[in-house]
Amino acid sequence: MTTNKAFSVLLFAATSLVATPAVTPAWAQLGPQTLTQRGGEAIYKGVCQDCHMPDGKGAVGAAAYPALTSNKKLAEAGYPLSVVLGGLHSMPAFAKSFDDQQIADIVNYIRTNFGNHYKDKVTPEQVKSAR
């Protein structure tokens, strides 16, 4: 499957998974609703490492956070893209927290770090069309 085809397939999945935020109390609406980190590394350290761990190895408890290290599921960029946008299982959706550039940056970062060396890059335009 080419990356473009993967995108069109995931388009529907990603849109349908993006949830509207819960009814938020007024006091909670004052805080920024978007994340300010710029660049893949800063976003990873500021958000993703909470669960996937600083070394990208994930963690195992009563259930697991998947490792990103040498993860074959990252081969198709559309997969991590849909997960970051729409969430998966307990992982929240980040579509509304990040703009297109930030989403592209984090997807490209995890696909070129932690032992991953995928050459193709996700562009902000592709993120936009996957939303």
Added chain:
Amino acid sequence: MKQVHEIDNLNVSRRSLLKAIGLTAGVGAMYQTMVEMGYAANSDFTGPVTLSPAPAGATVLILGAGIAGMVAAYEMRKAGYRVQILEYNDRPGGRNWSLQAGDSYTELGGRTQKVDFAPGQYFNPGPWRLPYHHQGILHYTKMLNVPLESFVQYNNATYVHSTKAFGGKPMRFREVQADYDGYTAELLAKATNKNALDDTLGKDEKDALLRMLKSWGALDANYEYKKGEASSDFRGYDVPPGGGVREPEFSDPMPRKELHESNLWVGRYFPKQWDFQGQMFQPVGGMGQIGKAFGKLLDGVIKYDCKVTNIHQDDKGVAVTYVNTKTGGTPQTAKADWCVCTIPASILSQIPMNVGAPMRTAIDSLPYIPAAKVGLQFKRRFWEEDDNIYGGNSYTDQSIFNISYPSHGFFEKGPAVLLGAYVYRTGASVYNFEAMQAPEMIEAALEQGSKIHPQYRQEFMSGVAVAWHRVPWTLGCSGGWSQENRQKNYAAMCSLDNRIVLAGEHCSRLMAWQEGSVLSALDAIQRLHKRAVTA
């Protein structure tokens, strides 16, 4: 009378039957009959649940010894079921949990924190306060003889703080409240007196409103809110009235424009919301006392250190495979006729379980929301000794959001623990806070807290930090239902799938509250019981 009201909605023959039972055998028997007929839905706690006798020899396997699991086990055992609980942790309670002096906690990623607190000091990483109307959890707390004390939610002496207003100076709650009310009353009185509201208000109502505004807003004779005795009686004095000849000195209200543009009203929200209105309670010695006492009551029923790896049901029963988290070894299987599964959806989404597609979709589509808390131990109660703050909450626009002072041990000498950060649903930056390692979270709590209490650095002794996405048995704080997701999947999450029913706060409309766990468990076991007695 709820029962009578419900009877009115039944068809005539059943209604006559129930009324006859009610008249001859009393309301208790009538209610019992209704439960068996499936009409007494327990959507709100109105009293202890009474199940009819269980079928002879019936067994129930309960997954999770949190509040929901233990309520289910207790009530079903009382009805005659043989119950067993499998629990991942080596203790009862689940998210009902206090870190006591000397405890240690290992989070995902392997970091272990030793709780280096003075004897008797504790910190609640999870739930920490009980609203007076959460009568379900209060019922079990009373039943377990766990003593409760007052939880101070609202204290006029605490601080409201904005880094962007008043030069970053924290303001007392009483000042903020008096000034908001005062200026709002003044503006409304002005509009009323200029006849701007004559379309809406008749003369009598207008006069009554003006009288109310004057007293509510501490306005002067000209309906103005300004420095003087009336406003100082609300917001406090610069020099309070005292003995002898010294004149009191009134305090200056904050400038109106700056106040309105400061967003300081955020901290005022809590006392208004029903969940946070007085009276609130806390168990003496930490929230975890409820879980501990429940575990003792269910001694012998709970099997600890069990990691569930598979849940399988067929026409005859339910088989749950688990491994011992401490000793490993061959997977074990526990079997029962029925199963109440209180494992959080975050965990359950990774456990194979043969339920229908709608329930599976519901489990797989529920994100778990982030939250973090930091407990800080200080050498002395400087908030009491220096600031006259006895319990209650301060709020800030910094990411720590909330400082909460202990509601117990007032005036005691020696070390005390306060809640130095409570980061929950305060915007996207909650993720940034959670993504920090424990020492960084403690440092952030100290750095930010120092802006409200400059004594922090001098008095600090030790801290403990819990990020809920790294809690090994929940992978998150609570289910994060959106309105859209609830419409789509909530009913399926709460459904009874052959022999399995789910329970927990994620199967309630009381997100992240223990009351949700209690009400969900009671609702689930009544439906399961109904099926068991008719099977």
